[in-house]
Amino acid sequence: MNDFAGRVEQSLETVRPFLRMDGGDVRFLRFRENGTVELQWVGTCLTCPMSAMTLRAGLERVLMRDIPEIQRVEAVAG
Secondary structure (H helix, E strand, O other): OOHHHHHHHHHHOOOHHHHHHOOEEEEEEEEOOOOEEEEEEEEHHHOOOOHHHHHHHHHHHHHHHHOOOOOEEEEOOO
């Protein structure tokens, strides 16, 4: 795992306990040159009606705070 991916994983570990409490999780897929991180929902997060809010208010906020290179976070279908 490269250094950037490791930083993303470390940041995601701070929010994963909350996702896992409800049977969900998130997987880091890649970092695009435009500053976008692509994530994939796993488990119950795939069908959760609150996943869009969790993405913006939770994951994106935490990742952008922890890793300044990140400009946006998107969930992509796997």
